[in-house]
Structures are given as C-alpha cells and as structure tokens.
Amino acid sequence: MKPIYYRTISELAPLIKAKQLSPVELTKAVLERAYQLQPTLNCYITFLPEQALERARRAETEIISGKYRGPLHGIPYAPKDIYYTKGIRTTSGSALLENFIPDYNATVINRLEDAGCILTGKLNLNEFAVGETNINTHFGNVQNPWNTDCMSGGSSGGSGAAVSAGLSFFSVATDSAGSIRVPSGFCGVYGLKPSYGLVSLYGIPVLTKSLVGAGPMARSIEDMAIVLQSIAGYDPKDNTSEKVPPENYYFYLGKSIKGIKIGLPNYFFKDLDPGVESHVMYAIRDLERLGAVIKEVSMPELSMSLVADVVTEGPEAAAYHHENLTTQKKTLYQDYTRITLEAGELTTGMEYEKAQKARRVIRHAFYRTFRDVDVVAAPTVPITAPHFTADPIDQNLEVWMRCTPYTCPADVTGLPSLSIPVGLSNGLPVGIQIIGRPFAEGQMLQIGHAYQKISPFKNLVPID
Template sequence: MEPIYYATISELAPLIRAKQLSPVKLTEAILARIEKLDPTLNSYITVIPEHALQQARQAEAEIMAGKYRGPLHGIPFAPKDIYYTKGVRTTSGSAFLRHFVPNYNATVIKRLEDAGCILTGKLNMNEFAVGETNINTHYGNVRNPWNTDCISGGSSGGSGAAVSAGLSVFSIGTDSAGSIRVPSAFCGVYGLKPTYGRVSLYGIPVLTKSLVGAGPMARGAEDLAIVMHTIAGFDPKDNTSERVPPDNYYSYLGKSITGIRIGLPDYFFKDLDQGVHSHVWRAIRDLEGLGAQFKEVSMPELSMSLVAEVATEGPEAAAYHHEILTTPKKELYQDYTRITLEAGELTTGMQYEKAQKARRVMRNAFYRTFEDVDVVAAPTVPITAPHFTSHPIEQNLDVWMRCTPYTSPADVTGLPSLSFPVGISNGLPVGMQILGKPFSEGRLLQIAYAYQKAVSSNKLMPIQ
C-alpha cells in the first residue's frame, strides 16, 4: 500500500476492522500531512487537531471493544466549510461568518459522525460557493497540489486539493454549476454530484436551492459508493429531499459494463484543449474495450444550459443576500461575489421563468436521449487547471465561462454526474464525467469503478 495518507477508505477500513491499523495513528498521519503541506496548499480554513484526536480515541476504543460501526468507522474526513458542524465554526468562505459556530450538525455531517467518521477540520471554498476557482481574498487562495502555481477549481476547491494531496481521506462538497466536478477534474480525484433531492441539504446554507447537490469527493469510485451509502436517503428536515430509497451502491461495483450504451453528445466535444481531447478519447476507447457501446448523439438543447444556470442561480442567490446587498455591509463581500450577487438582482421575473422553461426542455432532451442510451459521457471540463493570474475577477469569469457549459447541464436538469480522472496533460489531471438518469448513481459508480480497475495509472498522487 502507498503512504497511509494516500490510502482509500476501501483500503483502510479492512485494516481498522481487523485492528491492524489504529484510527489514532491514521488521524495523526493526516494531521501531520496537514501541518506539512497546508501552509502551501491552503486547503483548510479551520483545523481541529484536538477534536479529531478525541474522536479517534473514541473510535479506537469502540473498535477494540467489538463495536465496529462499518467502513467509515475511524476514517478522518473534512467537509467543505459550508456544512454546519456543531461546535466548529462554519464560515462559508466569507468574512461575514468568520466567527459563526453552529449549534447543530448538518444532516450529512450527523450521518457521517454516526458512522464513526473523524472530523479533522473545515475546507476552503469560494465565498458563499460563488465561483469556480477557489480564489478567496478572506482566507487565501487554494493551490493545486499538482502545480501550486495553478488554481484548484471551485467552489469546493479545498476539498479537491485536500483529497488529492492526502490531507483528508475524503470530503463532501456541493455542486450547483460544477463545484464538485470542476475541482475533482482539476485535482485528479473522483467527485459525484447526485440526483437533486438524493442527499439532504439540511444544515447547508446554499444560495440556489433549486440547483444544488451535495456529494462526496474521494480517491476512488468504491469510496464514493461507501460515502453515498451513508449520506443518501430521505430527510424530513429538508423540503427538497426525495422519498426515494437509497440504492445498494456496493452491488454495482465489479459488475461488467458489457452492453452498457454510452451516448456522446456533440455539445460536449467542441473547443477542447488538446490534452483533454486525447485523454478523454483514450478513456472512451478503454471503456469500449471493456464492453461498453458508444453512440454519438445530438442534443442542441444543451446550448441553453449556461443561460438557464445564470438566470436561475443569480436571482436565487441575490434573494438570499438581498438585505445585506442594500446596506454598506456589502463591501465585506470579496469583489467577485458582490458583483455576481448584484448582477443577480438585475434578473427579471420573465428571465427567471424562461430559464425554468429551458431547464424543462433540457431535462426532456436528456430523457429522450436515455431512450437510446443508458448514460452519456463527456469531458468534465474542456481545460486543465489554469495558472493564477494577477486579475482575480477576470480569471473567475474566464474559468466560469469556459467550464460551466460542461458541468451546468447536470445541475439545471437535476441529473447525477460523476467525474473521474483519465490522465495527465502537461503535468495536470484531466477529468471525464458520466451523466445518468435520475437516481442512477449506482450505474455511474459501476462504470467509473470498471474503468478505475482496468486502468491502473488513474490513481493519481501529486505530492509524495
């Protein structure tokens, strides 16, 4: 096994269960990794070593007493700093909430801690999840572990960097325009944006509740399945939660993908960087070699996705922040956040309603496509992680304009999408995504796991 801080949940859990690996020793290794690398990467906003070690000692005592809770028992993790954590500050990446300490846990955090997870801290993010770069003037920018001169992607950029570099075994992000999948692609990890309503949003102050999905980021498809098994399911505290029983995600792992029909929408295969183009097509050929069947499909309706995302997310986020935007306190926002929220206030009711109509049209286009194929595949984003520039507002806008046309279709339609690494181009990871029917996360995990097992080079480790 590689260094312990790069091990996956699926590798660590059997050792912990067999009492061959101490949760305390594992947590100490992760904390040491944070202390060594995070002054450079800046993936954490808050680190809580004493709290983590206390939880680790409790987990170890339970396991030694024969009270093993399951594969997440004794596993350290850190969520994006938008999840409420009881007794641990939750900033949402903003100066407004620098000292905010919730008195309850988000449902996702509660479910993970009930499963025996160990909380090591809270991860950096774009302010209020606005942006795709994780440039943050309040808490500092997150740097990409593959090249620290490059961005990590956002808004769950701390999650992408921490998981990639071994500063957290896994993380939980949120995604309303690509905020799980963009940093997953840029940092070379696996990220799943579940079906809308599959994972509870209770205790997450999301700005765009009609778009956002909460989901895991990890170093392998099996790890995504393990975490989804714990966090998925109906929550009566969340009015977006769907009463659909969670799937048995484990049952999909290891199944053959022979005969699975994968559509390739032409919309996603334009204006790709050469490295992205070559690695994604190599992955398509690899999947074809495993028995998948590919078919080119046309979905011109997807050209509306970016406009629909903007005309939905903008006014919903602005409504959430309206009171502050009308006072001098608005100057506490970093510039890009404030400009984005103010632009959202300019969206008219007619524009918003047209955006909802466009979302329905795109959803129906996917449903028609799924009559002929089981899933669709595409590059996660058309580029690898760009270098930081001296113009953060322009860079935020540029990355958003280039990347979200590829990630927003899943958000505006509420469909699940899984990003996984398929290679390295000029020293930086390339990601590919699979989109599926509602509540088909198991099928997406099946395909990603089959690829992961077949292509040994796709377990990527940036820093030793």
C-alpha cells in the same frame, strides 16, 4: 507501498475492523500531512487537531470493545466549510461569517458522525460557493497539489486539493454549476454531483436550492460508494429530499459494463484543449473495449444550459443575500461575489420564468436521449487547471465561462454526474464525467469502477 495518507477507505477499513490499524495512528498521520502541506496548499479554513484525536481515541475504544459501526468508523475526513457543524465555525468562505458558530449539524455531518468518521477540520472554498476557481481574497487561494502555480478549481477547491494530496481521505461538498466536478477534474479525484433530492441539504446554507446537489469527493470509486451509502437517503427536515428506496451502491461494483450504451453529445466535444480531448477519447475507447456501446447523439438543447443556470442561480442567490446587499455589509463581500450577486438582482421575473422553461426543455432532451442510451459521457471540463493571474475578477469570469457550460447541464436538470480522473496533460489532471438518469448513481459507479480497474492512472498521486 503508498504512504498511509494516500491509501483509500476501502483499503484501510478492513485493517481498522481487524484491529490491525489504530484510528489514532491514522488520524495522526493525516494531521501531520496537513501540518506539512497547509502552508503551501491552504486547504483548511479551520483545523481541529485536538478534537480529531479525541474522537479517534473514542472510535478506537469502541472498535476494541466490539462496537464497529462500518467501513467509515475511524476514518478522518474534512467537509467543505459550508456544512453546519455544531459548535465549530462555518464560514462559507466569507468575512461575513468568519466567526459564525452553528448550534446544530447538517444532516450529512450527523450521518457521517453516526458512521464513526473523524472530523479533522473545515475546507476552503470560493466565498459562498460562488465561482469555479477557489480564489478567496479573505482566507487565501487554494493551490493545486499537482502544480502550486495553478488553481484547484472551485467552488470546492479545498476539498479537491485536500483529497488529492492526502490531507483528507474524503470530503463532502456542494455543486450548483460544477463546484464538485471542476475541482475533481483539476485535482485528479473522483467527485459526484448526485441526483437532486438524493442527499439532504439541511444545514447547508446553499444559495440556489433549486440547482444544488451535495455529494462526495474521494480517491476511488469504492470510497465514493462507501460515503454515498452513508449520506444518501430521505430527510424529513429537507423539503427538497426525495423518498427514494435506499440503494446498496457497493452491489454495482465489479459488474460488467458489456452492453451499456454510452452517448456522446457533440455539444461537449468542441473547443477542448488537445490534451483533454486525447485523454477523454482514450478513456471512451477503453470503455468500448470493456464492452460498452458508444453512440454519438445530438442534443442541441444543451446550448441553453449556461443561460438557464445563470438566470436561475443569480436571482436565487441574490434573494438569499438581499438584506446584506442593501446595507454597509455589502463591503465585506469579495468583489467578484458582490458583482455576481448584484447582477442577480437585475434579473426580471419574466427572465427567471424563461430560464425555468429552458430547464424543462433541456431535461426533456436528456430523457429523450436516455431512450437510446443509458448514460452520457463528456469531458468534465475542457481545460486543465489554469495558472493564477494577477486579476481575480477576470480570472474567475474566464474560468467560469470555459468550464460551466460543461458542468451546468447536470445541475439545471437535477441529473447525477460523476467525474472520473483519466490522465495527465502537461502534468495536470484530466477528467471525464458520466451523466445518468435520475437516481442511477449505482450504474454510474459501475461504469466508473470498470474503468478504474484498467486505468493506467488509478494510482497516480501528486509528487511530494
């Protein structure tokens, strides 16, 4: 039997509801796991064991008295340290905010508290979520639990490694160029960049508000559905929030995918590592055996995605940081972050407008493709987790150049994208992503669940 810290929410929740499992004992198990592996993996920036145990005791009292709130009640978790948490420091992975303590919660954190979750701490990230490596010269790098000589991916690397290694049952993170899906792919967990406007950004100091999505990372599709159900929905405090009808994401799980049409754009199937290519193609054939209809599609417009993302993200992030960049505070930034932000300040208004036009063209290309297929499938990233090298600036740039072209098409269009683990290449995880229509998360989870049920890799975890 799997150790309790490797169990899923969907396995644990019925036991908690039936009073067969104590939230206190569950929280202790996760905290002990975190104590054991934090020195090696460096997932946490802020650790909250006393507060977590106090909240676990409160949850247990509520459940014993018959006040069960639902499947997240009594479940420990840790968010990326970019979500505001009232009275708890929120560093965004930067020395500039090392001691910053918000006086309110992000909406997502409030919704998880209302669901009865147990906050165990805040997780490491690239500084201000800039980068795809989780190389952090201030708080330290996050190591990949599958091979600690390798990176976890970023910017949500603490989330990917913590969920993968059993230090948290799930996490919530952000994604503006791949920051949920890159670490999900590198660490072998499920990760969802939701439709733009589905999950509130209130209380998340995102630098690129026209691109970013906030979403869950977990160890199963069922768990993804449970968490998304709790955090999705309109928020009047967030001006990017869309008034879409609430969905029952669990409703889609277990449904056949027979007849669902999956498009394979040739853009995504070039320059792949051999192990990535073989596992992704095996997964696509598995989906076909389950009844999906596989169709090659042409989307040459996707070649504009990387430029559109960079020329949008750069000046939006630079505008957010402009005051710091013009004072002595700029010396507190890590070199890679500062260089990236200063490059964003060089973008002209004409270049920015051209990027927005390119985003519209790319979005139209997806909508045209969705007339013939239901979703698009692609490798999450073209490589497995790289080994750390001596030069963080060069490695940040190298990983960003290899991975972002595969993840940023969903960001520049605002479309949802779900990363699914599909195997191991040389001992390191490989992922496939499903990109869907706006607010079609249910159908994407349906596809992911169908694959998960027959996947030979569904129970693989890092070796202790």
